[in-house]
Amino acid sequence: MGIETLISGLPGTAAQGIIYGIMALGIFITFKLLNFADLSVDGSFATGGAVAAMVIISGKSWILAITLAFVAGALAGMITGVLHTIFGIPDILAGILTQLALYSINLRITRNQPNTPISVDKYNLAVSLRYKEDALVTVFVMAVIIIAIMYWFFGTEMGSAIRATGTNPAMSKAQGINVNYMKALGLVISNALVAFAGALSAQFNGNADVNMGRGAIVIGLASIIIGEVICNAIFKKRRNFVLTLSFVVFGGILYYLFIAIVLWLKMPANDMKLFTAIIVAIFLAVPYLKSVSNSSFRKAARRGGKENA
Amino acid sequence: MLNAMNLQKTFNPGTINEKIALAGATLNLQEGEFCTVIGGNGAGKSTFLNAVAGVWPVDGGSITIDGIDVTGLPEHKRAKYLGRVFQDPMTGTAANMQIDENMALAARRGKSRGLGWGVTRSERAHYHEMLKELDLGLEDRLTAKVGLLSGGQRQALTLLMATIQKPKLLLLDEHTAALDPKTAAKVLEITDMLIKEHGLTAMMVTHNMRDAINYGNRLIMMNEGRVILNISGEEKRI
Numbered sequence: 076m077g078i079e080t081l082i083s084g085l086p087g088t089a090a091q092g093i094i095y096g097i098m099a100l101g102i103f104i105t106f107k108l109l110n111f112a113d114l115s116v117d118g119s120f121a122t123g124g125a126v127a128a129m130v131i132i133s134g135k136s137w138i139l140a141i142t143l144a145f146v147a148g149a150l151a152g153m154i155t156g157v158l159h160t161i162f163g164i165p166d167i168l169a170g171i172l173t174q175l176a177l178y179s180i181n182l183r184i185t186r187n188q189p190n191t192p193i194s195v196d197k198y199n200l201a202v203s204l205r206y207k208e209d210a211l212v213t214v215f216v217m218a219v220i221i222i223a224i225m226y227w228f229f230g231t232e233m234g235s236a237i238r239a240t241g242t243n244p245a246m247s248k249a250q251g252i253n254v255n256y257m258k259a260l261g262l263v264i265s266n267a268l269v270a271f272a273g274a275l276s277a278q279f280n281g282n283a284d285v286n287m288g289r290g291a292i293v294i295g296l297a298s299i300i301i302g303e304v305i306c307n308a309i310f311k312k313r314r315n316f317v318l319t320l321s322f323v324v325f326g327g328i329l330y331y332l333f334i335a336i337v338l339w340l341k342m343p344a345n346d347m348k349l350f351t352a353i354i355v356a357i358f359l360a361v362p363y364l365k366s367v368s369n370s371s372f373r374k375a376a377r378r379g380g381k382e383n384a
Numbered sequence: 385m386l387n388a389m390n391l392q393k394t395f396n397p398g399t400i401n402e403k404i405a406l407a408g409a410t411l412n413l414q415e416g417e418f419c420t421v422i423g424g425n426g427a428g429k430s431t432f433l434n435a436v437a438g439v440w441p442v443d444g445g446s447i448t449i450d451g452i453d454v455t456g457l458p459e460h461k462r463a464k465y466l467g468r469v470f471q472d473p474m475t476g477t478a479a480n481m482q483i484d485e486n487m488a489l490a491a492r493r494g495k496s497r498g499l500g501w502g503v504t505r506s507e508r509a510h511y512h513e514m515l516k517e518l519d520l521g522l523e524d525r526l527t528a529k530v531g532l533l534s535g536g537q538r539q540a541l542t543l544l545m546a547t548i549q550k551p552k553l554l555l556l557d558e559h560t561a562a563l564d565p566k567t568a569a570k571v572l573e574i575t576d577m578l579i580k581e582h583g584l585t586a587m588m589v590t591h592n593m594r595d596a597i598n599y600g601n602r603l604i605m606m607n608e609g610r611v612i613l614n615i616s617g618e619e620k621r622i
Contacts, residue, residue, distance in 0.1 A: 228499075232492055235481070235502035239489050242480040249437070249476070250545075251463030251493040 081339045086207040088335040089328050093214040094202075094275045095294055096327025097221060099302075101268030102295035103323050108229070109241040109261040111159075114170035114292055118177025119151040119266040121288035123273025125184040128191040128283035137201040141274045147184075148270020149263045151177060156259030181285050192282045200278040210279060217275075221268070222320045228264075229316065237261045269295075290348055293355055294330060300358045302326025307362075330354065385450055385585040386413040386553050391435050392444035393609075405431040406442070407609035413553070413587070417616070418579055418600035421589045428609040429589045430471075433555045436587075438462040450552045464494020467546030467584075469539065469559040476542030479531030483522060483541065486530050487511045490545035514544060518574060536567035540574050547578045554579065554586035561591065572599065 098120060105113040123144035130140035151173060158169035185191045195203040202210035228234045239247045240257040247254050269291070277283035302322035306314055330351075337350055368374075393406040406428050413419055421429050435442050436449075438459040446455045449465045470476050477486050488503040488511075508526060515523035518540050522533070530538060539559055546554055556575065560568035576599055579586050590596050596603055605613035 230502050231499045232488075232497035232502050233499060235485055235489060236497045238481060238485075239478045242478040243475070245470075245475050246478055247489075248459045249463055249466075249468045250489050251460050251495075252489075252497070253460045 081335065084207075084335065086211045087204055088332055090202065090207060090211040090214050091276070091279060092328030092331035093211070093218050093324055094272050094279060094327075095331055096298055096324030097214070097218055097275070098269050098272035098291060099295040099298035099323045099327050100218075100221060100225065100320060101265045101272065102292065103299055103320070104225075104237075104261055104265040104268070106296065106299060107241075108238050109258060109265075111166050111241070111258065111261070112170070113152075113155060113262060113265060114167060115151055115155045115173035115177070115262075115266060116170075116269045116295065117288040117291045118174035118181070119148045119270045119288070120273040120276070120291040121181045121283070121285060122147050122151055122177055122184070123270030124277030124283035124287050125181045125191070125285070126270070127274035127277050128193050129184055129186075131193050131198050131200065131278070132191070137199060137278065140278075141201065141271060144274035145267045145271045148273070149267035151270065152262040152264070152266030153259060155266070156262040159262075160255035160259055178285065185283065185285065189285045190282055191284075193278065194281055202275055202279045204279055204281065214275060214279075218324050222317065222324070225320055226317050233260075290351060293348075293351055294327075297330045297351060297355045297358065298326035299323050300326070300355065301329050304358055304362060305329075385415045385417070386411065386436065386587075387448040388412075388432070388436060388445070389447075390445040391432065391442050391447070393431060393435060393440075393442050405609055406435060406445075408445070409435075409606065409609060409611055410445075411604065411611055411614075413585055413602070415585055416583050417602050418584070418586045419588070419602035419604060420596040420600045421587060421604050421606060422591070422593065422596045423606035427606040429606050430557050431609070432606065433557050433587060433589060436553070437466055437468055437555055465552040467551035467554040469542045469546055469554075469556045471558040471561050473535040473538040473542070473562055476545070477530045477538050479529065481530060482527045483515075483530055483533075484508055484511050484526040486541065487514075487545055487548060490548045493549060514548075518544065534567075536563050536571055539563065539571050543571070543574055543578060547582055547584065550582050550584070552585065554584050556586065556588040558589050558591065560595075575599075 098116070102113070102116055105111045126144040126147045127140040130143055131137060155169050155173045158164045158172060159166055164172070182189070193200065195205050202213050204210070229238060236247070236252045237257045237260060239250070240252060240254045244254045247257070273288065276287065302325050303319070305325070306318055306322035310318055333354060334347060334350070337347070338344065388409065388411045391406045391409045395401070395403045395405055409428060409432050421432070423429050434440070436447055438454065438457060442455065446453060448454065452465070454462050454465065468476070478489070484503050484507070488507055491507065511526060512523050520537055520540055522537060522541065530541065533541065560571050563571060572595060575588070578584070588600065602616040604611050
């Protein structure tokens with residue numbers, strides 16, 4: 076296969092990348108702002124897809140489908156929030172429990188079908204792989220709107236309280252912030268966004284699969300970290316919140332472009348999760364190793380040796 | 385202003401780590417009193433302040449602030465009456481947030497947080513003036529992340545945040561202990577200035593005997609979870 080197939084597929088690659096980017100924006104809220112490693116997203120991404128598919132099959136519009144997926148994701152986030160704040164279950168475990176429970180719930184939503192096809196021939200969808208260019212424009216506009224809303228919200232009193240809860244819970248309590256409420260609220264918004272992205276992804280690919288969320292958290296982290304590394308490299312200290320959010324989405328595009336290239340090189344699709352894990356590991360390790368090498372004892376010894384000589 | 389009656393607190397009850405931290409501590413503070421608290425390690429000074437702040441519920445006794453019984457209120461609900469500065473400069477501020485955002489968080493203590501702007505333009509101008517009075521050069525760094533500030537600057541900022549809305553009671557838990565002597569003196573000076581300026585009721589835990597005597601108009605000494613010495617006014621200077 077020539078490079079033309081890769082290039083002609085680019086709009087679709089970018090569209091899927093932006094959808095992952097929107098999901099990563101949701102994960103950004105818990106991972107970066109709340110300092111909460113929320114693993115429920117693997118479940119809520121599939122929940123979004125399942126809910127959207129069933130609403131569309133019932134003949135309702137895609138707008139309702141996406142809205143209900145958003146609400147379902149919010150409920151999923153609330154469950155993790157309740158498990159963590161009311162029942163005192165540690166963050167990672169609370170997320171894993173929700174994720175596990177959602178697997179069964181997602182199957183119930185799709186009436187026990189592991190895969191629910193929603194063909195663009197039969198239904199009116201928001202985005203579809205069939206119309207790549209249109210889909211790209213649609214998801215791009217959605218991403219811009221979501222970034223704008225997030226920029227606004229995290230600058231409000233309530234949004235600031237969520238951020239304060241994430242950086243310093245002790246201080247937040249002393250300033251009268253109900254940290255349990257803020258954590259739960261952050262989880263609700265995060266999972267709602269993730270399910271929203273799941274609803275888009277299901278429509279784009281023409282089916283909702285019970286396994287579509289597997290590895291969502293890692294893809295999200297990959298987007299966040301890739302975006303952060305590149306944003307830091309380009310803008311350094313001039314980074315601001317809008318740029319950070321935009322680069323999360325950009326990270327999603329780059330991540331999926333990389334996957335597309337790997338697939339184009341005819342590597343086995345089953346190895347994809349392995350590649351994803353390696354990419355995330357590399358992007359996590361590089362900034363760390365760089366900082367270590369900048370302040371290494373060996374270099375210090377060499378500097379000291381030169382001065383003594 | 386503060387009426388703490390017969391406070392009891394035991395940590396890890398029923399285990400080998402059982403520790404009776406408060407054993408009937410009682411203290412009455414009138415409005416405008418600045419009370420310094422001394423005592424050895426484990427005497428219950430910080431525990432007493434944490435009991436008043438509501439970090440955990442007390443096992444016995446009652447706490448009233450300005451006539452309001454707060455014994456059953458959780459920490460974030462009591463926060464509206466209290467200003468607090470901690471021993472560790474990292475505790476009192478949110479490192480990842482800007483100076484103005486931190487001050488705005490404090491300005492909304494005890495109020496409901498809605499969808500209005502987190503920091504308004506007029507607030508920023510006001511904060512600029514407040515920081516100028518501190519004379520630490522912070523007024524031109526309103527949008528700097530608090531994590532970039534030194535320990536002394538962070539404590540001074542925390543003090544400002546604690547008093548940005550007049551608290552009914554200011555709780556200072558060894559807030560100069562982690563600072564070098566020069567910075568500690570400066571932060572104490574700011575403390576005294578803010579307390580006098582706003583006519584605050586305050587409690588300050590300190591290990592420095594001279595500070596305990598020089599500052600404030602009331603002094604208590606704690607031992608084994610009780611207040612064992614309680615002197616006020618000029619007599620404490622003798």
